[in-house]
Amino acid sequence: MNDSNHYNILEVQTEADLRRFVEFPFRLYSDDAMWVPPMKNEEMGMLRPSDNPSFSFCDVHMWMVQDADGVCVGRIATIINRVWQQKTGLNYGRISRFDVIDSQEVANLLLSTAEDYLRGRGAEAVHGPLGFSNLDHQGILVEGFEWMPSIGSEYSKEYYHRLIENYGYTKEKDWIEFRLTFPKQLPEKSLRVAEAIESRYGLKCKSFESKAELHKAAPVIFDLFNDAFSSLFGTYRFDRSIMQFYIKKYMPVLVPRYVKVVERKDGSLAGFIIAMPSLSRAMQKAKGSVWPLGWWHVMKALKHPTEVDLLLTGVAPELQKMGVASLLMNALWKTAHEDGVEFVETTGMLEDNKVAIQMWKTFEYIQHKRKRCYIKHLTD
Numbered sequence: 001m002n003d004s005n006h007y008n009i010l011e012v013q014t015e016a017d018l019r020r021f022v023e024f025p026f027r028l029y030s031d032d033a034m035w036v037p038p039m040k041n042e043e044m045g046m047l048r049p050s051d052n053p054s055f056s057f058c059d060v061h062m063w064m065v066q067d068a069d070g071v072c073v074g075r076i077a078t079i080i081n082r083v084w085q086q087k088t089g090l091n092y093g094r095i096s097r098f099d100v101i102d103s104q105e106v107a108n109l110l111l112s113t114a115e116d117y118l119r120g121r122g123a124e125a126v127h128g129p130l131g132f133s134n135l136d137h138q139g140i141l142v143e144g145f146e147w148m149p150s151i152g153s154e155y156s157k158e159y160y161h162r163l164i165e166n167y168g169y170t171k172e173k174d175w176i177e178f179r180l181t182f183p184k185q186l187p188e189k190s191l192r193v194a195e196a197i198e199s200r201y202g203l204k205c206k207s208f209e210s211k212a213e214l215h216k217a218a219p220v221i222f223d224l225f226n227d228a229f230s231s232l233f234g235t236y237r238f239d240r241s242i243m244q245f246y247i248k249k250y251m252p253v254l255v256p257r258y259v260k261v262v263e264r265k266d267g268s269l270a271g272f273i274i275a276m277p278s279l280s281r282a283m284q285k286a287k288g289s290v291w292p293l294g295w296w297h298v299m300k301a302l303k304h305p306t307e308v309d310l311l312l313t314g315v316a317p318e319l320q321k322m323g324v325a326s327l328l329m330n331a332l333w334k335t336a337h338e339d340g341v342e343f344v345e346t347t348g349m350l351e352d353n354k355v356a357i358q359m360w361k362t363f364e365y366i367q368h369k370r371k372r373c374y375i376k377h378l379t380d
Contacts, residue, residue, distance in 0.1 A: 175373075
């Protein structure tokens with residue numbers, strides 16, 4: 001335990017420490033109308049070596065800062081992802097789960113502890129906040145604090161980026177998010193173009209009708225996910241254990257009819273889109289727990305959607321300029337229209353991923369949120 005005036009920093013070592021680490025944001029954001037809490041047990045599982053197979057190739061350490069009264073006032077984790085390091089050749093460490101009161105002193109203590117640990121293991125730079133993968137927490141919000149996030153995105157206190165920048169961190173990458181307005185009817189031109197694309201390339205859009213059908217297709221979707229995403233910033237190819245981990249995590253809340261795929265003539269996948277009814281308000285009502293009524297709020301939101309969250313869209317690299325994304329968006333529009341849903345929230349897209357951002361050109365949209373990954377190069 002190290003002293004910094006009246007603050008102490010301690011490493012997470014026990015199950016009780018981990019629960020306290022996970023519960024800290026619930027107190028920090030208790031008066032924030034826009035924060036969407038995770039399920040506590042799911043977040044605990046993400047941070048346990050016995051539950052999360054990412055620990056087989058990630059070195060993970062977590063710390064909390066407490067004040068003189070023993071009250072937790074900040075937390076941070078470090079992740080050294082060896083698979084990502086091997087892919088990129090970059091000896092970088094990640095900071096993750098950065099949450100803190102509005103105190104530069106506490107932020108500095110958290111960041112310096114993380115940097116010292118990573119420097120001691122040979123890291124040349126620290127970047128983040130980043131999680132285990134691009135399906136985990138990534139970035140902090142720097143614009144759009146007045147908008148509620150989807151469950152697949154992030155919300156941060158407005159002062160976070162000031163505290164991080166004051167400690168010498170600079171922008172590495174930004175993700176931008178969009179809010180789409182679906183029309184009452186698709187333009188006739190959009191329908192004709194879709195038909196032409198399907199005919200020209202021998203493509204067919206398919207929806208799912210049952211969880212069993214979707215579960216069977218999940219490994220194939222993840223194979224395409226690897227092809228579509230593994231070259232992007234912060235990503236790496238998932239092995240089967242990681243695929244199964246995320247399938248188990250997300251399958252219970254996916255609504256099959258909001259997952260679409262485009263198949264080629266030979267039955268192989270050309271693209272996929274994964275959307276779901278928004279759970280943001282339901283998760284707020286659940287307050288981090290399935291019991292006693294969290295499950296009821298979630299199931300109600302899934303059955304009676306008012307908004308849709310677009311979680312992931314992937315297209316085979318060789319087809320990314322062939323209009324496959326348009327077929328997927330048209331199919332999503334049809335399902336949303338049937339349910340009377342008008343608005344769609346996206347998760348973050350890298351601001352320099354121009355091909356992906358073109359997906360929205362058919363629809364009215366605003367770019368309303370921005371998340372940031374910071375970097376700091378370490379020197380002796």
